[in-house]
Each structure stands twice: as C-alpha cells, then as structure tokens.
Amino acid sequence: MSIDISRRFVKERRREELQEERNSALTTPASPVSVKQPIPMGIKGLTKLLADNAPKCMKEQKFESYFGRKIAIDASMSIYQFLIVVGRSGTEMLTNEAGEVTSHLQGMFSRTIRLLEAGLKPVYVFDGKPPDLKKQELAKRFSKRADATEDLAAAIEAGEKEDIEKFSKRTVKVTKQHNEDCKKLLGLMGVPVIEAPSEAEAECAVLCKNGKVYAVASEDMDSLTFGAPRFLRHLMDPSSRKIPVMEFEVSKILQELNLTMDQFIDLCILCGCDYCDSIRGIGGQTALKLIHQFGSIENILENINKERYQIPEDWPYQEARRLFKEPAVSANHEQLEIKWTSPDEEGLITFLVNENGFNLDRVIKAIEKIKAAKNKSAQGRLESFFKPVVSTSLPIKRKETLEKASRETVNKKSKANDRSPAQLLELAFRLSTFSYVSEHFVRLSFLKGRGY
Amino acid sequence: MLELRLVQGSLFKKVMEAIKDLVTDANFDCSATGFSLQAMDSSHVALVALLLRSEGFDHYRCDRNLSMGMNLGNMSKMLKCAGADDIITLKADDGSDTVTFMFESPNQDKIADFEMKLMDIDSEHLGIPEAEYQAIVRMPSNEFSRICKDLSSIGDTVVISVTKEGVKFSTRGDIGTANIVCRQNMSVDKPDEAVIIEMQEPVTLTFALRYMNSFTKASPLSNTVTISLSSDLPVVVEYKIAEMGYIRYYLAPKIEDEDEEPKPGVKNERD
Structure with missing residues (x-):
C-alpha cells in the first residue's frame, strides 16, 4: 500500500476535524430539533394516529438486535439528514480542500460502519425520477427553500446566531453530486446500492415484500403506505441520541385498525401525503372514522357535507392512490442479487483522504472496523430453525387495558352511526369545531339508542 | 387457582x-x-x-x-x-x-x-421438533463451565468439534489460540465425572461464548451436562433437574456467510 500524503497536511486536517467534531458534538445533542425535517414529508400525523389507535403495531427494538438482517435504506433521506446534522456550525459545514461540502460523506461513512459493526447488512436505495404528482410538492419545498435563503441572508446581516443555523439548515438540498459521491463511497466500502426508477421508498417496499430484505429503514412514513411489511424508524439516528429503533408492521396496523390495505392507503391520502392536498379540516382521527364509516374516498365524497369541508377542486386522489399501489419499481427483482463485498482499501484512501481531506489514520481505522465486522455478521437466529406456534395457556390476568376499552367505544360509535349514518354524521360534522362536544354527542346518542 | x-x-x-x-x-x-x-x-x-x-x-x-x-x-x-x-x-x-x-x-x-x-408479555412460542442429533456429549457440568470461562478470556467464539477421539473446544483471539480436548472416559466408580460421547458422525459447529457462559449458570442444578449437536440445528445444552425435569438451552450456531465473495485483486483477510 503506498500512501502519498504529506505529514503536515495530515496534522492540519486532524486539527480541523477535531474542531469540527467538537462543533457537531455541541450542536447535535443541544438542539434535538435539528434532526427533525424542517419540511414536512410523508404522511401527516400518521405516527400519532397509529400510536393512539394501533399501539401494538409498533415496538421498540434494540439497534443491536438487527444483526445479520438485510435492511433496505432510503439513501436520499439519510443524505439529507447528514447534510443537516453532521459537522455543522452556523453556515459552516465540513468541506474538503476545494471547499466542497463533505458532510454527507462523513455521515454516510461513519453511520454505515456503525451498521456493519452491529452485523447489519445495509443496502442503500437511491431515488430516481420523481413522479409527476410529486412535482407540486417539490415546487413547494423549493419555494420554502428560497424563503429560507432570504431569511438566512437577513439573519446573517442581523447576526442572529440561532436564526442563522435554523435557516441555513432549511436551505439544505441534496444534489445529484451528493448522491453520486455517496454511491461511489458505498461502492468502495463494499455496500450494495440500488437505483430506484422512481421513489426510493417504493423500491424499498418491494424489496421487503419479495423477501430480499428483512425491513425498510427510513424516517418517511410513506414506506408503510407503499406496503413495506416491516418498517424501521430511527435506525440511522446517531448513537449519541440513544433513541431505540421503532419497528412497525403493516399487517398489525391493518389488523389493529381493522382496515384493508386499500383502505389504509386511502386513510394516508386523507391524512395528507406528498402527492396531493388533503381536505381541509380532516385530520387523522376524522379520516380514520370516515374510512371506517364509508370504506373508501369515493364513498366519503358522496356522503360528506361539502359546504363544511371543501374538497380541493383538482384533487388527484385516484392518481395518488395508483402511485402508492402500483409505483414504478424495478421489474426484475427475482434475479436481483444483493452482494456485500470486501472494502476496496486503496480506493477508499484515495477517495476520502486524497480527494476529500479525511484524516488518514481515521480512515485506516475505519477500514479495519469494516473488515472486522464482516467476520462478525454470521450469528444465526433461532427462528431460522424453529417456527412459532400458538401457546395453549391463557393468561391468568385478563387483559382489560384502557386502549382496548376506548377502541371498543370507537367501534360502538360507528355501529351507532350505522343506524342513521347521514343524520348523525351531519350533526357530528356541524359540531366538529368542538370535536370534544361532538364525540360526547355521538356517545350519548348511542347510549340513548341502546335504552340507557 | x-x-x-x-x-x-x-x-x-x-x-x-x-x-x-x-x-x-x-x-x-x-x-x-x-x-x-x-x-x-x-x-x-x-x-x-x-x-x-x-x-x-x-x-x-x-x-x-x-x-x-x-x-x-x-x-x-x-x-x-x-x-x-x-x-x-x-x-x-x-x-x-x-x-x-x-x-x-x-x-x-x-x-x-x-x-x-404480573405483567402482560407478548412472547412467541417456538415449536421445537424432536430431533436425532449427530453427536451427544455428556460431561461434568463444572468441567464444561470451566472450559467456557477459560476460552472466553481468549476469544469470543468456541468451535466445538466431536470426533471419535473426543470432543474439542477451541477458540482464537487477538492474543492467541486455545484448544481443549476431552477424551471419552467412562470411569465406573464416579459416574458423575465421566465423559461419554455418543456419535453418529463427526460434527463441528461454532457458537458465541457469551451465551454458553450464561448457560453454565445452571451448573448448580446438576452435576452433569448434556450437549447435543447436529450440523443443521441449534445446539442443545441440557441440565437435568433430579426427579423434576430439566432446563434446556438452545443456541443458534454461527454460520458461514453466504454473501461472502472476495473482490478480485483484494486480499481477503478471512481465513
């Protein structure tokens, strides 16, 4: 191995990196808000809706318990996070000699190594061409970014430190170059990369459905709408934040909410997705009630009070539904083989150290970690030998938890509505600005109907 | 009730x-x-x-x-x-x-x-089929416990291989390697100290020592331990509880990585 690099340069880099590390160490835990996406993406309020109505579909898992698992990761989402968080202080970011940003490389390199060390097998999926419908949403994001750029300029002028950081984070955009850099890096690390024809989440979901990977990791709840059987959140969060991985299972969501997959997709569209507007005044809870009541968006539109709720004029919900149900994905998954290979040591050193000013010692150490990790990933799991069976014993303690009781009332409520749905709903909607009142009203009318 | x-x-x-x-x-x-x-x-x-x-x-x-x-x-x-x-x-x-x-x-x-x-626990119950094992080793439980403890000071994993000669426990770590062979020994006067090997065919499997060490916490329950091995099954480490039953531990083996494919031109450091 021949490494052509002057000692002095290495020293300088090390000092800078230490500084940057310190900065990132300061900014990351002190402002947890920073990791939140400044621009909302995915399905609005779905996490809360699920937590309230289907608590059993999500469970916290230890990061380490995913050893040996193949996980499809939405790369663009991760790169976006890295650009926001890694090594940032104010408007300053990690850069190489030429002044190009390297936060995404630093983030991708260290987080991927963390995954490999824990024995996970990540495969990164990159976004392709966005579907036409998403362009509206993208335009919105673009204009938000433009606003943020103006705000940033103002904040810099005023010298408001917090605002500078806040707005500069909002100006972050993942460029083609960032994507290409990361693909190159992953290739050198021996980590597989898949390019989606369109949305990465959709591609991830299909990989998971076909059993090519165990789960999909993203921060974007869209993945569930695309039907990824198993979806992980917070997998890519820095270990310093100590947030457990949250695992969602679509089958449990459908079971707990008592919906079909088609109905769940309609629910997500009503909550608000990236592809089209939602109906003003209908949030997650109302949407869930309406879906339970009427079964599909078409039926809801027929029965809903159109004066109270303004349906967007040009509302392409059918098109959005089609995008969720039949998204553009690669066709030949059957033949697809995902391979993890040994890292290309010299390639990594050339790319990271010589071209992007990473510290040589650190990169060498990291390569050692990758190689060591490869030997570790071979622990088998019991489930691959023994299959689950149903236990015959009944729990001694009857489960009568609060959520169950409340879910029952929801069911009963909808049953009550079945009797004279139009009337009751009309009333409920008229009162819906006082949703508390309306809920009680429905419950009361149900009780009366039962002769209480 | x-x-x-x-x-x-x-x-x-x-x-x-x-x-x-x-x-x-x-x-x-x-x-x-x-x-x-x-x-x-x-x-x-x-x-x-x-x-x-x-x-x-x-x-x-x-x-x-x-x-x-x-x-x-x-x-x-x-x-x-x-x-x-x-x-x-x-x-x-x-x-x-x-x-x-x-x-x-x-x-x-x-x-x-x-x-x-009490608590509500959602747990999966696994169906464990009866199986014929390729090799069954019975040995003193404190001996097995000692071996696991000693090996874990050197490496993370233990390779257990059973042949006609006996059972071999080996490990490898940064500081070096270790091999412990226990020969078949049917001493009649102290049956608890016997090492008995019933072998259909030779078998070699690798396990994480961390788990083995937690299994040996059952040693006070029984003087002997039975280790059943098959190349395509988890190992069973069993401690009999006199006149009452047993405590059995199942451990999934470490498996060769099927995705491993060395890149041409790059030396693969795995042995």
Missing part, C-alpha cells in the same frame, strides 16, 4: 439464577403436567426451556392452564428473600394480577408472604 409447594425451595432460587441473565421477562406456563417456561433472549439467538413436572412438587394444584408473565429480575429479588432451607410455595388466584411467594422456615416458626405484580 394455582398452588405449588416445594420443600426444597432452594431449587426455585437456582432455577432463577440459571435464567435471569438470559431473559428479562417471560411467561411461566402452568398445567396439570407441570410448571414450564419457554423464552428467548432479546436477540433471538438463544432459547431457554424449563420443565418442572408436577410429580416433583410436594403439593401441586393447577385447575386450568395458565400463563403468568413475570419480570425475572423482580422474581429473583423476591426469591433472594427466601432462606436457603425454606419451603417455597407459589400461589395465584384466578383473574388476579399478582402472584404470591410464601417462604416457610423449616421448623415453621417464620412465614413470609411476598406478592409480586
């Missing part, structure tokens, strides 16, 4: 020590046949199966099949309060969300009641 009385109460304590490092929460199942438990560790690599048959208890009453979710750390705290010679009785009423441990001193002059809250 459930009532289990065990004059030799220390057995409960030993069982608890043998499980609690591996599993944090578990459902105990009670039926007419006995008191049992099956639980996996959080990463689903190891499984413990416990059976205490009803005949082994001094009094056993279980009206219907029940399962009781308990936190093993808490259960262990309660059982630690029992004296070494105490008689332990475990009681639970139908529909109750607590279980009571009653400790009686041998001469009946002290009686203590400890009530513990």
Whole structure:
C-alpha cells in the first residue's frame, strides 16, 4: 500500500476535524430539533394516529438486535439528514480542500460502519425520477427553500446566531453530486446500492415484500403506505441520541385498525401525503372514522357535507392512490442479487483522504472496523430453525387495558352511526369545531339508542 | 387457582439464577403436567426451556392452564428473600394480577408472604421438533463451565468439534489460540465425572461464548451436562433437574456467510 500524503497536511486536517467534531458534538445533542425535517414529508400525523389507535403495531427494538438482517435504506433521506446534522456550525459545514461540502460523506461513512459493526447488512436505495404528482410538492419545498435563503441572508446581516443555523439548515438540498459521491463511497466500502426508477421508498417496499430484505429503514412514513411489511424508524439516528429503533408492521396496523390495505392507503391520502392536498379540516382521527364509516374516498365524497369541508377542486386522489399501489419499481427483482463485498482499501484512501481531506489514520481505522465486522455478521437466529406456534395457556390476568376499552367505544360509535349514518354524521360534522362536544354527542346518542 | 409447594425451595432460587441473565421477562406456563417456561433472549439467538413436572412438587394444584408473565429480575429479588432451607410455595388466584411467594422456615416458626405484580408479555412460542442429533456429549457440568470461562478470556467464539477421539473446544483471539480436548472416559466408580460421547458422525459447529457462559449458570442444578449437536440445528445444552425435569438451552450456531465473495485483486483477510 503506498500512501502519498504529506505529514503536515495530515496534522492540519486532524486539527480541523477535531474542531469540527467538537462543533457537531455541541450542536447535535443541544438542539434535538435539528434532526427533525424542517419540511414536512410523508404522511401527516400518521405516527400519532397509529400510536393512539394501533399501539401494538409498533415496538421498540434494540439497534443491536438487527444483526445479520438485510435492511433496505432510503439513501436520499439519510443524505439529507447528514447534510443537516453532521459537522455543522452556523453556515459552516465540513468541506474538503476545494471547499466542497463533505458532510454527507462523513455521515454516510461513519453511520454505515456503525451498521456493519452491529452485523447489519445495509443496502442503500437511491431515488430516481420523481413522479409527476410529486412535482407540486417539490415546487413547494423549493419555494420554502428560497424563503429560507432570504431569511438566512437577513439573519446573517442581523447576526442572529440561532436564526442563522435554523435557516441555513432549511436551505439544505441534496444534489445529484451528493448522491453520486455517496454511491461511489458505498461502492468502495463494499455496500450494495440500488437505483430506484422512481421513489426510493417504493423500491424499498418491494424489496421487503419479495423477501430480499428483512425491513425498510427510513424516517418517511410513506414506506408503510407503499406496503413495506416491516418498517424501521430511527435506525440511522446517531448513537449519541440513544433513541431505540421503532419497528412497525403493516399487517398489525391493518389488523389493529381493522382496515384493508386499500383502505389504509386511502386513510394516508386523507391524512395528507406528498402527492396531493388533503381536505381541509380532516385530520387523522376524522379520516380514520370516515374510512371506517364509508370504506373508501369515493364513498366519503358522496356522503360528506361539502359546504363544511371543501374538497380541493383538482384533487388527484385516484392518481395518488395508483402511485402508492402500483409505483414504478424495478421489474426484475427475482434475479436481483444483493452482494456485500470486501472494502476496496486503496480506493477508499484515495477517495476520502486524497480527494476529500479525511484524516488518514481515521480512515485506516475505519477500514479495519469494516473488515472486522464482516467476520462478525454470521450469528444465526433461532427462528431460522424453529417456527412459532400458538401457546395453549391463557393468561391468568385478563387483559382489560384502557386502549382496548376506548377502541371498543370507537367501534360502538360507528355501529351507532350505522343506524342513521347521514343524520348523525351531519350533526357530528356541524359540531366538529368542538370535536370534544361532538364525540360526547355521538356517545350519548348511542347510549340513548341502546335504552340507557 | 394455582398452588405449588416445594420443600426444597432452594431449587426455585437456582432455577432463577440459571435464567435471569438470559431473559428479562417471560411467561411461566402452568398445567396439570407441570410448571414450564419457554423464552428467548432479546436477540433471538438463544432459547431457554424449563420443565418442572408436577410429580416433583410436594403439593401441586393447577385447575386450568395458565400463563403468568413475570419480570425475572423482580422474581429473583423476591426469591433472594427466601432462606436457603425454606419451603417455597407459589400461589395465584384466578383473574388476579399478582402472584404470591410464601417462604416457610423449616421448623415453621417464620412465614413470609411476598406478592409480586404480573405483567402482560407478548412472547412467541417456538415449536421445537424432536430431533436425532449427530453427536451427544455428556460431561461434568463444572468441567464444561470451566472450559467456557477459560476460552472466553481468549476469544469470543468456541468451535466445538466431536470426533471419535473426543470432543474439542477451541477458540482464537487477538492474543492467541486455545484448544481443549476431552477424551471419552467412562470411569465406573464416579459416574458423575465421566465423559461419554455418543456419535453418529463427526460434527463441528461454532457458537458465541457469551451465551454458553450464561448457560453454565445452571451448573448448580446438576452435576452433569448434556450437549447435543447436529450440523443443521441449534445446539442443545441440557441440565437435568433430579426427579423434576430439566432446563434446556438452545443456541443458534454461527454460520458461514453466504454473501461472502472476495473482490478480485483484494486480499481477503478471512481465513
């Protein structure tokens, strides 16, 4: 191995990196808000809706318990996070000699190594061409970014430190170059990369459905709408934040909410997705009630009070539904083989150290970690030998938890509505600005109907 | 209604020590046949199966099949309060969300009641089929415990290989390597110290020592341990509990990585 690099340069880099590390160490835990996406993406309020109505579909898992698992990761989402968080202080970011940003490389390199060390097998999926419908949403994001750029300029002028950081984070955009850099890096690390024809989440979901990977990791709840059987959140969060991985299972969501997959997709569209507007005044809870009541968006539109709720004029919900149900994905998954290979040591050193000013010692150490990790990933799991069976014993303690009781009332409520749905709903909607009142009203009318 | 009385109460304590490092929460199942438990560790690599048959208890009453979710750390705290010679009785009423441990001193002059809250635990029950194993090794439990402890000071994994000559435990770490061979030895005068190998065909498997070490916590329950190995199955490490049942540990082996494919031109450091 021949490494052509002057000692002095290495020293300088090390000092800078230490500084940057310190900065990132300061900014990351002190402002947890920073990791939140400044621009909302995915399905609005779905996490809360699920937590309230289907608590059993999500469970916290230890990061380490995913050893040996193949996980499809939405790369663009991760790169976006890295650009926001890694090594940032104010408007300053990690850069190489030429002044190009390297936060995404630093983030991708260290987080991927963390995954490999824990024995996970990540495969990164990159976004392709966005579907036409998403362009509206993208335009919105673009204009938000433009606003943020103006705000940033103002904040810099005023010298408001917090605002500078806040707005500069909002100006972050993942460029083609960032994507290409990361693909190159992953290739050198021996980590597989898949390019989606369109949305990465959709591609991830299909990989998971076909059993090519165990789960999909993203921060974007869209993945569930695309039907990824198993979806992980917070997998890519820095270990310093100590947030457990949250695992969602679509089958449990459908079971707990008592919906079909088609109905769940309609629910997500009503909550608000990236592809089209939602109906003003209908949030997650109302949407869930309406879906339970009427079964599909078409039926809801027929029965809903159109004066109270303004349906967007040009509302392409059918098109959005089609995008969720039949998204553009690669066709030949059957033949697809995902391979993890040994890292290309010299390639990594050339790319990271010589071209992007990473510290040589650190990169060498990291390569050692990758190689060591490869030997570790071979622990088998019991489930691959023994299959689950149903236990015959009944729990001694009857489960009568609060959520169950409340879910029952929801069911009963909808049953009550079945009797004279139009009337009751009309009333409920008229009162819906006082949703508390309306809920009680429905419950009361149900009780009366039962002769209480 | 459930009532289990065990004059030799220390057995409960030993069982608890043998499980609690591996599993944090578990459902105990009670039926007419006995008191049992099956639980996996959080990463689903190891499984413990416990059976205490009803005949082994001094009094056993279980009206219907029940399962009781308990936190093993808490259960262990309660059982630690029992004296070494105490008689332990475990009681639970139908529909109750607590279980009571009653400790009686041998001469009946002290009686203590400890009530513990039960939990709802969602746990998967795995079906474990009966299997013929390629090799079965029986050896003194303290010997096995010593081997695992010694090897884990050198490496993380143990390769167990059984041949006609005997059973070999080996490991490799940063500081060096270690090999321990136990030869078949059927000493007649001390049957507990015998090493007995029943082998259909030679077998070699690799396991994480961390788990093996937590299995050996069951050594106080039995003088001998039985290790059953097959190349396509998890290993079974069994400690018999005299006249009552057993505690069995299953551990998934380490497997060769099927995705491994060295890049051309790059030296693959794996051996």
